[in-house]
Amino acid sequence: MTQIGPNTAYLALNTQSLPERLANVPVLMQQLGDDVQQWDVKEVGDGNLNLVFIVQSPKGSVIVKQALPYVRLVGDSWPLPLYRAFYEYHALTRQAQRDPGSVPEIYYFDEKQALIVMQFLSPHVILRNKLIAGETVAGLGDFCGKHCARVAFRGSELSMKSADKKADVALFAGNVEIPAITEGLVFTDPYFDAEMNNHTPELDPVVARLRANADLKRIVQSMLAKFASNTETMLHGDLHSGSIMSTDTESRVIDPEFAQYGPMGFDIGMLTANYLMAYFSQPAHRGDDLTTYQAWILSVVEKCFAAFQTEFRQLWMTERTGMLYPKALFEDQGQSSESACDAVLANIWLDALRFCGIEMHRRCLSLAHNADFESIENTSIRAPLEARNIEMGLALILNADTLTTPKDLTALAKVFNEKDIL
Amino acid sequence: MTQIGPNTAYLALNTQSLPERLANVPVLMQQLGDDVQQWDVKEVGDGNLNLVFIVQSPKGSVIVKQALPYVRLVGDSWPLPLYRAFYEYHALTRQAQRDPGSVPEIYYFDEKQALIVMQFLSPHVILRNKLIAGETVAGLGDFCGKHCARVAFRGSELSMKSADKKADVALFAGNVEIPAITEGLVFTDPYFDAEMNNHTPELDPVVARLRANADLKRIVQSMLAKFASNTETMLHGDLHSGSIMSTDTESRVIDPEFAQYGPMGFDIGMLTANYLMAYFSQPAHRGDDLTTYQAWILSVVEKCFAAFQTEFRQLWMTERTGMLYPKALFEDQGQSSESACDAVLANIWLDALRFCGIEMHRRCLSLAHNADFESIENTSIRAPLEARNIEMGLALILNADTLTTPKDLTALAKVFNEKDIL
Numbered sequence: 001m002t003q004i005g006p007n008t009a010y011l012a013l014n015t016q017s018l019p020e021r022l023a024n025v026p027v028l029m030q031q032l033g034d035d036v037q038q039w040d041v042k043e044v045g046d047g048n049l050n051l052v053f054i055v056q057s058p059k060g061s062v063i064v065k066q067a068l069p070y071v072r073l074v075g076d077s078w079p080l081p082l083y084r085a086f087y088e089y090h091a092l093t094r095q096a097q098r099d100p101g102s103v104p105e106i107y108y109f110d111e112k113q114a115l116i117v118m119q120f121l122s123p124h125v126i127l128r129n130k131l132i133a134g135e136t137v138a139g140l141g142d143f144c145g146k147h148c149a150r151v152a153f154r155g156s157e158l159s160m161k162s163a164d165k166k167a168d169v170a171l172f173a174g175n176v177e178i179p180a181i182t183e184g185l186v187f188t189d190p191y192f193d194a195e196m197n198n199h200t201p202e203l204d205p206v207v208a209r210l211r212a213n214a215d216l217k218r219i220v221q222s223m224l225a226k227f228a229s230n231t232e233t234m235l236h237g238d239l240h241s242g243s244i245m246s247t248d249t250e251s252r253v254i255d256p257e258f259a260q261y262g263p264m265g266f267d268i269g270m271l272t273a274n275y276l277m278a279y280f281s282q283p284a285h286r287g288d289d290l291t292t293y294q295a296w297i298l299s300v301v302e303k304c305f306a307a308f309q310t311e312f313r314q315l316w317m318t319e320r321t322g323m324l325y326p327k328a329l330f331e332d333q334g335q336s337s338e339s340a341c342d343a344v345l346a347n348i349w350l351d352a353l354r355f356c357g358i359e360m361h362r363r364c365l366s367l368a369h370n371a372d373f374e375s376i377e378n379t380s381i382r383a384p385l386e387a388r389n390i391e392m393g394l395a396l397i398l399n400a401d402t403l404t405t406p407k408d409l410t411a412l413a414k415v416f417n418e419k420d421i422l
Numbered sequence: 423m424t425q426i427g428p429n430t431a432y433l434a435l436n437t438q439s440l441p442e443r444l445a446n447v448p449v450l451m452q453q454l455g456d457d458v459q460q461w462d463v464k465e466v467g468d469g470n471l472n473l474v475f476i477v478q479s480p481k482g483s484v485i486v487k488q489a490l491p492y493v494r495l496v497g498d499s500w501p502l503p504l505y506r507a508f509y510e511y512h513a514l515t516r517q518a519q520r521d522p523g524s525v526p527e528i529y530y531f532d533e534k535q536a537l538i539v540m541q542f543l544s545p546h547v548i549l550r551n552k553l554i555a556g557e558t559v560a561g562l563g564d565f566c567g568k569h570c571a572r573v574a575f576r577g578s579e580l581s582m583k584s585a586d587k588k589a590d591v592a593l594f595a596g597n598v599e600i601p602a603i604t605e606g607l608v609f610t611d612p613y614f615d616a617e618m619n620n621h622t623p624e625l626d627p628v629v630a631r632l633r634a635n636a637d638l639k640r641i642v643q644s645m646l647a648k649f650a651s652n653t654e655t656m657l658h659g660d661l662h663s664g665s666i667m668s669t670d671t672e673s674r675v676i677d678p679e680f681a682q683y684g685p686m687g688f689d690i691g692m693l694t695a696n697y698l699m700a701y702f703s704q705p706a707h708r709g710d711d712l713t714t715y716q717a718w719i720l721s722v723v724e725k726c727f728a729a730f731q732t733e734f735r736q737l738w739m740t741e742r743t744g745m746l747y748p749k750a751l752f753e754d755q756g757q758s759s760e761s762a763c764d765a766v767l768a769n770i771w772l773d774a775l776r777f778c779g780i781e782m783h784r785r786c787l788s789l790a791h792n793a794d795f796e797s798i799e800n801t802s803i804r805a806p807l808e809a810r811n812i813e814m815g816l817a818l819i820l821n822a823d824t825l826t827t828p829k830d831l832t833a834l835a836k837v838f839n840e841k842d843i844l
Contacts, residue, residue: 221762232651329639
């Protein structure tokens, strides 16, 4: 078995080959010690696109993540370029700069092997599993809101030099096939009878109504145009409760391989959708604690947006060093720029609500569903809960401009949570 | 004198050195014949950034355009990268594909010399000069509207494959310093006391009111954010009456060195501003024919937007092959996509009006003024005409959403044309 080196061709790792192939990487020696016999390797990848190994020794532990040249969920009939590891690496380094401590530490990157070695987060687990299990995470909304605001602001021309931002847009424009998954699966497939779609059969009438709504499809396509063309800031691109790892008190964001430059409202909107899906699915997962736990989820949504807005305003006042809304036009002329900041935030909010509604649709109608609903085996229980979620998504897309505050959003969720749609 | 070759370092041409240095370029031999003694060279560059030579021989003629490493208007204190010739070349080839016959034919490109050899348009003259001289151009509005629609549509993901469009966005993202001129001079400098600004002294009170208007500056900055981040299509980037050459019956677009990907409403909005500035300046240039000629200019504006919308709708129905608004969601489900096209056009219209208002401001307040007003030597005549133009620009930026049709726009121009502002 060849060790990994600068001229070694790509070869997928497995639990047997990993220690020998990575034995010559100095940072692994540092983390794990040089006795590879003592390295314990487990494959834990439960996502769709990659191999993920936990490597542990008496001395320490690391995660080894390697991209596969195809979509794991579908198999080698759907090839996918290995270069996504390159974009994940570059996204992680930028996120670490823009929101220190919010992502795992990176130890090593090998472009040819499409391989990243990073910090093993422990005792963190995937947030989605905690949400299904009814566990709370202290400070979750605050963490998510601040993270989204910092990454959005500091990756935009509110903060960056234009030349640096343009160079970064050019770099990430090379990430074609991965964002194309989002373009198709999220924005288009849910709204017609696309080949890879599936949905709970009882939802047929709901789905038919959705696909007959030309206004809905027009607005969703206008959001696709924004997603594809509006390079406001660097996005995570796939921020959901499966891309966050949490303990009971601490959270980190992982897996930014869908990174691209896009609209500031995208990440927080997608994440909100995943909280709302957790919320709507709870009646199938909880007992006596249903009301309390659903209320906690909605408080996370409210705190997330509140923290986003507070942090964004703070950065606006203290780090507005880019070419947009320069102080020369406002503060230096004795004029406040607060209403300009309000207008920018209002646009982010509207975009976020519409992206949120779209994500709520695609996770029930397109290829990649989520465990919040999928783990409900009885479809006669699952379908009515999914229907509430889909109908709220529709309301968000069509009527985003009728909602002003995070409280309006969670109040709407409570209304849909009481509805009998099927 | 070294002939131009693959390893020759950049050296600015002059009328003496040009024949010898270009004698070995085969396409020039074809156009002009191989007897360089018979090549007649004139330097005719009247723009800000480049050397432009007309080279004529008994056999034919060409234009040789060479970028200078600084802004000609300001001198070598403002360096500017030579790579803009590279972007001009790539923009010209794309415009020629997307709207055949709308731009000069390209014969030769030398990246190192920042040099493009192209068709000598004759008897075309710069459109701005015709507008100052009171000359009409048959079919002008139709040509401009169709050109803007074709280039906008065919350079977007309504038409292009996403991978091709992303590669093109990455390519043009390298054009940093040239769009930066627009970012500063157009969107920001007019609204504060920037170093390079100048305006007709009588305008002081008008300018003071403008700079005190925080709402105005907020909206203008939101348009700058769109200009810098919304990569909908490839723009000309500097489309005004000085970038169009016309005979009495035919027009071509030149000089796309400001090319970048940006919002679809930008080019047509900037161009409209230049027609409106020609309109407002006419009282100083015309005699008995004032009313007739002003009416003709407004008819060009109306025809330009009408042709844009008609052509865009036509392309929407016949060439919608990109990922946006796919037929799978509309026509294939027996649903019309006309209202979606209407909504896209309505957005382009709003953006165009706001970009138009901004261009009307910067040409009177920032560095690069235009001859329509500048050639009026008596400032007591010039200033009131500029004031009408500035105030209409303000109305367009603040109240774009109150205008629905091109007739609304030209009616507003007529109102401002009667106002005594100073």
